[in-house]
Amino acid sequence: MKLHSNSFADNTAIPEQYAFCRPDPETHATLGGNLNPHLAWSDVPEGTRSFVILCEDPDVPTKMDDVNQEGREIPADLPRTHFYHWVLVDLAADTREIPEGAYSDGVTPRGKAGPLALDGTRQGLNGFTDFFAHDRDMNGDYFGYDGPCPPWNDAIVHRYVFTVYAVDIDEIPVEGKFTGDDVKKAIEGHILGQASITGIYTLNPRLRDGE
Numbered sequence: 001m002k003l004h005s006n007s008f009a010d011n012t013a014i015p016e017q018y019a020f021c022r023p024d025p026e027t028h029a030t031l032g033g034n035l036n037p038h039l040a041w042s043d044v045p046e047g048t049r050s051f052v053i054l055c056e057d058p059d060v061p062t063k064m065d066d067v068n069q070e071g072r073e074i075p076a077d078l079p080r081t082h083f084y085h086w087v088l089v090d091l092a093a094d095t096r097e098i099p100e101g102a103y104s105d106g107v108t109p110r111g112k113a114g115p116l117a118l119d120g121t122r123q124g125l126n127g128f129t130d131f132f133a134h135d136r137d138m139n140g141d142y143f144g145y146d147g148p149c150p151p152w153n154d155a156i157v158h159r160y161v162f163t164v165y166a167v168d169i170d171e172i173p174v175e176g177k178f179t180g181d182d183v184k185k186a187i188e189g190h191i192l193g194q195a196s197i198t199g200i201y202t203l204n205p206r207l208r209d210g211e
Contacts, residue, residue, distance in 0.1 A: 001044060003164050003195035007037035007100055014148060014160060014199035020107060020128070021149035021203060028068070028152040029203050036086070036104040036145040037199075040097040041164050045192035048166040049093050052187060054180050055086035057148070059158040060127075067151045073204075076155040083131075084180035085160060086145040087124030088117070089172040104145040114143025115178065124178040141177060152203035163196040 008014050016022040017033035024030040039053070060083040066072045088103070102118060111129065115122040123144035132138040150158040167190045174182045202208055 001041055001164065001166060001193040001195035003039065003041045003162070003197050005037050005039050005162070005197055005199075007035075008199045010197045010199075012199065014201045018199075019147040019149065019201060023152075023203050023205065023208065029149070031107045032147065032149075034104055034107045034145075034147050035101040036098070036147075037162070038098065038100040039162060039164065039197075041195055042096065043193075044096075045166050047168055048192055049168055049170045050089070050172070051091035051093070051095055052165040052167060052172060052183060053086060053088040053091065053098070053162065054084065054165070054183065055145070055160055055162045056180065057083045057085060057127075057150070057158050057160050059150070059154075059156055061151065061154070066153065068153060072153060074151055074154045074156075083127035084124075085126055085147060086162070087126060087178070087180045087183055088121060088144070089124070089174065089183055090121050090170070092119065093170075104147075107146070109138055110140030111142035112144050112146075114141070115176070117144060122172075122174075124174070124180060124183060126180075148199075148201035150201060150203055152205075154202070154204055155207075157200050157202040157204075157207055160199045160201060161196055162199070163194055165191050166193040168192055 019032035
């Protein structure tokens with residue numbers, strides 16, 4: 001399979017209109033455009049019955065002590081974990097493209113509704129559900145796509161890996177408030193092919209100035 005995007009090229013910076021947060025000189029970060037990017041794929045394996053899309057950031061700090069703290073920077077050698085930014089399943093087998101902004105256009109405080117989505121698709125919870133769990137203004141169930149918002153004081157540039165999976169089942173056997181991990185377990189043994197594209201993003205002024 002092959003995957004490309006008209007929104008950004010592989011291994012290049014994701015534009016701010018696709019991010020949950022964009023830089024702000026006064027507050028470090030403010031809300032971004034949060035459009036889902038365009039994705040298109042080809043060379044689909046024979047026997048494909050549906051598609052799954054996952055977007056993951058593998059560079060999330062495992063300790064939150066220094067996150068967004070003035071006068072401190074999250075060290076580059078801190079162990080990292082992953083964070084889902086998009087969990088989309090049950091895309092019809094004849095789908096070859098997702099338009100920019102079809103699933104997300106702007107930030108929705110307390111999250112977007114789900115799991116039911118466009119054209120019979122379903123969306124799972126992304127990582128902002130847990131991230132905002134104790135924020136009285138932002139807590140809620142964040143279904144679908146929400147873009148990059150890495151800590152503004154992280155010493156590394158974060159990667160955002162968009163992967164399209166071709167699977168041999170029509171509907172992924174997950175229900176309710178499912179997650180990316182739930183989907184990965186459900187499609188084990190059913191993946192006929194996959195393709196990925198990676199965008200990068202940072203809110204750290206030191207790193208952005210060096211780009």
